[in-house]
Amino acid sequence: MPSKTARSARPLPVQEKPRQGRSRYAIGLVAAILVAGSLGYLFGAPDATENSIAGMRAAEMKRDAQQVTELTSTARTTVAEVTKVMMGLGEALPPGGALAARTPDEAEIGEWQKVMKQAVDRHAATPSGTTATNVARAGFRSAVDAMAIAVDTYAYCQKLPTDVRAGCLEVALRQRTAGVMAWSVAATQLDQINVDAGHGHQHVYLTSTPGEGGMMADSLPEGSN
Secondary structure (H helix, E strand, C coil): CCCCCCCCCCCCCCCCCCCHHHHHHHHHHHHHHHHHHHHHHHHHHHHHHHHHHHHHHHHHHHHHHHHHHHHHHHHHHHHHHHHHHHHHHHHHCCHHHCCCCCCCCHHHHHHHHHHHHHHHHHCCCCCCCCHHHHHHHHHHHHHHHHHHHHHHHHHHHCCCCHHHHHHHHHHHHHHHHHHHHHHHHHHHHHHHHHHHCCCCCCCCCCCCCCCCCCCCCCCCCCCCC
16 A cells, blocks of 8 residues: 655645834834924914914904094084084973073974984994993994984973973973983093094083083093093
8 A cells, every 4th residue: 555645744824924123114204293293382382373463453453443533533523413403402491490591492302303313323333342432432323312202202292281291291201311420421531532542532422411419521621532
């Protein structure tokens, strides 16, 4: 019986050793990239952010200075028109129940209402500005609203019977006073934001209504700092 020849043993495949050197190199490279990126952010980003913030602030200050100029011009226009109305209404509504210095006719009251409506419309715009400028703008808007209501109330009082008219006139007087006082606060705020904007003092007060508890202009010259 033929003998079985022994099969030659096949050599086992040689297993490659892990490429530890290459793996370590790759990990080190990734780490270096991450560190470099982090350093670039830490040292580069703050400068870019600061420059961006500084640019935004400069643009905001320029826009606010323009808004302050426009608001001052608007307030001066309103003062020139409203002063006469508030003076006439004050004569028709003396405090303390005193007799009116004069009683305006229907045509004059209608003219007052027209002037006040124009003032209300003029101050209705509300562009966004800095907080200080927004406060002044809102103050003027509230003031002309209150003064316009005072005129409308006075016009309504003329249609009431004599026995109930006194109470209505008292309400009109209080509304007028509230409007005048609100204007004085807004005018003071306007003066301050003009100084802050580098325009100097700007006094836009209702000069025809002293002694009513409202704030008055300081003694510094116009345009001075």
